[in-house]
Amino acid sequence: MTPRPGAAGTGGTVGIVGTGAMAALHVRAWRRAGHEPVAVAGRSSAAVEQFASRHGLRPSADVVALARSVDVVDVCTPTDTHLAVGAAAAGAGAHVLVEKPLARTLAEADELVAACARAGVGLLVAHVARFVPAYRQVLDLVRGGAVGPPALVSLRRLGASPRSAGGWLADPARSGGVLLDLMVHDGDLALAICGPALDVHAAVAGPPAAQHATATVRHLGGAVSQLEASWSRPAGRELTSVEVWSATAELRHVQRAVARGLADDGPLVAVYAAELGHLGRALTGRDRAEVGLADARAALALGLAATRSAASGLVEPL
Amino acid sequence: MTAVGFLGVRHVHAEDYVRALRALGTEPVGVWDADPEVAAAWAARTGVPVVPREELVERCDGVVVTSTTREHRDLVEGAAGRVRAVLVDKPLATDEHDAQSLVTACARTGTVLQTALPLRYQHDADAVRRALASGELGTVRHLRGINQSVDPSRHAPWFADPHEAGGGAVMDHVVHLADLYSWWLGEQPADVAAVTSAGLAPHLPVDSVCLVTLRYPSGVVASIDASWSRPDHDPVFGTCAVTITTSTGVVDLDLMTARVEQTGRRAPDVRWHLVGDDPVVAMLDDFLSSARTGSTPRATGADGLAATRTALRARGAARLRAGS
Numbered sequence: 001m002t003p004r005p006g007a008a009g010t011g012g013t014v015g016i017v018g019t020g021a022m023a024a025l026h027v028r029a030w031r032r033a034g035h036e037p038v039a040v041a042g043r044s045s046a047a048v049e050q051f052a053s054r055h056g057l058r059p060s061a062d063v064v065a066l067a068r069s070v071d072v073v074d075v076c077t078p079t080d081t082h083l084a085v086g087a088a089a090a091g092a093g094a095h096v097l098v099e100k101p102l103a104r105t106l107a108e109a110d111e112l113v114a115a116c117a118r119a120g121v122g123l124l125v126a127h128v129a130r131f132v133p134a135y136r137q138v139l140d141l142v143r144g145g146a147v148g149p150p151a152l153v154s155l156r157r158l159g160a161s162p163r164s165a166g167g168w169l170a171d172p173a174r175s176g177g178v179l180l181d182l183m184v185h186d187g188d189l190a191l192a193i194c195g196p197a198l199d200v201h202a203a204v205a206g207p208p209a210a211q212h213a214t215a216t217v218r219h220l221g222g223a224v225s226q227l228e229a230s231w232s233r234p235a236g237r238e239l240t241s242v243e244v245w246s247a248t249a250e251l252r253h254v255q256r257a258v259a260r261g262l263a264d265d266g267p268l269v270a271v272y273a274a275e276l277g278h279l280g281r282a283l284t285g286r287d288r289a290e291v292g293l294a295d296a297r298a299a300l301a302l303g304l305a306a307t308r309s310a311a312s313g314l315v316e317p318l
Numbered sequence: 319m320t321a322v323g324f325l326g327v328r329h330v331h332a333e334d335y336v337r338a339l340r341a342l343g344t345e346p347v348g349v350w351d352a353d354p355e356v357a358a359a360w361a362a363r364t365g366v367p368v369v370p371r372e373e374l375v376e377r378c379d380g381v382v383v384t385s386t387t388r389e390h391r392d393l394v395e396g397a398a399g400r401v402r403a404v405l406v407d408k409p410l411a412t413d414e415h416d417a418q419s420l421v422t423a424c425a426r427t428g429t430v431l432q433t434a435l436p437l438r439y440q441h442d443a444d445a446v447r448r449a450l451a452s453g454e455l456g457t458v459r460h461l462r463g464i465n466q467s468v469d470p471s472r473h474a475p476w477f478a479d480p481h482e483a484g485g486g487a488v489m490d491h492v493v494h495l496a497d498l499y500s501w502w503l504g505e506q507p508a509d510v511a512a513v514t515s516a517g518l519a520p521h522l523p524v525d526s527v528c529l530v531t532l533r534y535p536s537g538v539v540a541s542i543d544a545s546w547s548r549p550d551h552d553p554v555f556g557t558c559a560v561t562i563t564t565s566t567g568v569v570d571l572d573l574m575t576a577r578v579e580q581t582g583r584r585a586p587d588v589r590w591h592l593v594g595d596d597p598v599v600a601m602l603d604d605f606l607s608s609a610r611t612g613s614t615p616r617a618t619g620a621d622g623l624a625a626t627r628t629a630l631r632a633r634g635a636a637r638l639r640a641g642s
Contacts, residue, residue, distance in 0.1 A: 151518050152518060154543065203509075203531055203533050203539040206459040206563075210459075210565075212563050213539070214539055214541045216512075216513045216531060218513055222515060224513045224517070224529060226541065226543065230563060232459055234568060237568055246518075247517065247518055247519065313533070315511065
């Protein structure tokens with residue numbers, strides 16, 4: 001497939017599925033990364049027209065038409081649609097990139113993986129936290145042996161209610177709630193830092209659009225991690241943190257929201273650009289995927305086990 | 319003057335309590351410890367004379383039990399009915415039976431039993447309790463507490479002796495926040511889950527990593543990190559902070575916040591000078607009042623029993639997981 005005129009030409013053409021906030025952020029980030037997003041498809045033709053005109057994209061009639069016209073289809077739709085959208089794109093011959101989590105269930109995840117394998121196209125999952133400089137630094141330090149084997153890891157991701165995002169995030173049947181949609185970032189990070197999980201216990205409080213959850217994970221290698229994710233934080237007081245303790249040293253990074261109204265999303269776009277640039281290269285065979293499909297599936301499995309634990313009150317094995 | 323004696327002084331808090339009593343104008347009348355060498359060394363450091371156990375109990379209005387946790391039951395029960403009040407350090411005992419037994423012994427003989435839970439005397443913690451009770455802070459959803467410690471066995475080796483302490487981090491600090499949460503919420507946890515490991519101090523025979531998750535009947539979810547994760551060169555014994563997420567906002571409560579920090583510019587010398595009302599002094603003042611008048615302290619034996627049960631449930635849950 002030939003890159004469109006004017007494209008940077010480093011990673012082929014990209015089609016976006018979805019017209020929400022994540023789709024808009026991805027368009028900016030793809031451009032920053034030197035890829036050319038060219039077209040968009042979605043559920044509502046009115047929304048697609050509007051999104052296309054605002055972002056300088058070509059509206060596509062549907063996912064299949066979109067997939068036939070680009071190299072990579074970037075799926076920025078609700079989690080419970082990842083299988084249908086991703087499989088349709090794969091069937092039309094495009095590489096598939098889906099926002100995290102991979103899918104709403106493990107069965108859907110495996111079906112999507114199989115569909116992409118049958119079609120002979122690549123499939124990867126966008127786990128953006130792995131491209132945040134502080135987490136990269138922590139992972140580099142741990143993998144480089146700078147602090148010794150982690151014994152205890154604490155990860156927090158405390159945000160405001162997503163009730164503005166069209167409602168699907170606050171519907172656990174669609175998004176999996178805070179334990180899946182938000183905590184999957186830190187589940188993936190915990191697995192990357194500590195290795196595979198043995199079991200998980202989780203508890204969740206608050207109404208669907210303002211959930212606050214805590215989980216503890218035992219890892220096969222002996223480390224334990226504590227994950228906390230919230231949609232109950234006042235706007236302007238968002239916070240993320242990572243702490244790693246070994247028998248001999250500790251690492252800590254805390255990121256607090258700057259004062260409300262002063263936020264500049266430049267650094268955020270840069271992080272997404274690093275992520276999408278890497279994923280574009282990995283999907284087209286020019287880079288080794290930082291977060292492989294097995295990693296994305298493991299993060300999903302952990303989030304789903306945490307969800308089962310929060311419902312049962314029991315420790316859930318992985 | 320109210321006569322106060324120390325029974326058992328192998329707990330690192332004993333000397334803090336002497337300082338607090340002296341700040342309140344009370345000179346302890348004596349000390350006894352099962353180990354005469356421990357008693358003699360402690361007496362030399364503090365200037366409090368060694369007195370035989372039975373004589374000490376006879377002379378006292380109140381006794382402070384700061385022994386190893388295993389020794390609590392014998393020392394409390396030996397004083398029950400013979401002094402007006404007993405202040406026992408936390409946790410009450412290394413198992414449910416001993417904890418229940420010493421509380422019952424005091425109740426049966428009319429001796430007031432107080433548990434050393436100084437957070438109840440921390441000004442901001444009390445302010446939060448009142449604000450929660452009035453509804454000013456909305457409905458609590460989540461409590462995240464850290465009460466991380468240095469490895470206390472570096473100062474008193476019995477803290478890492480399973481026989482004397484009943485466990486490591488899970489028996490050491492869980493009770494403080496478990497009690498604070500129950501005091502704030504007015505309820506005991508319905509579910510207690512925990513993970514522990516020896517990962518932060520692999521040379522010790524007890525847990526040094528301890529994460530507890532609590533679920534209350536009202537729906538509140540809470541966590542406690544009681545790990546021995548503070549560095550050996552920590553300026554104090556550790557951290558104590560709670561983030562309270564409610565239906566209307568967030569409260570960040572640093573229970574060690576009233577301090578002046580001193581840092582050496584040439585050497586890694588960091589010191590925290592805690593300032594303001596000292597919760598330990600307020601706790602001992604409450605104890606002196608019980609020893610004088612038989613008044614009920616802010617944290618009773620029953621409160622200590624409830625918090626100890628939560629720690630024991632956490633220990634049990636962690637054991638179950640270790641075998642899974």
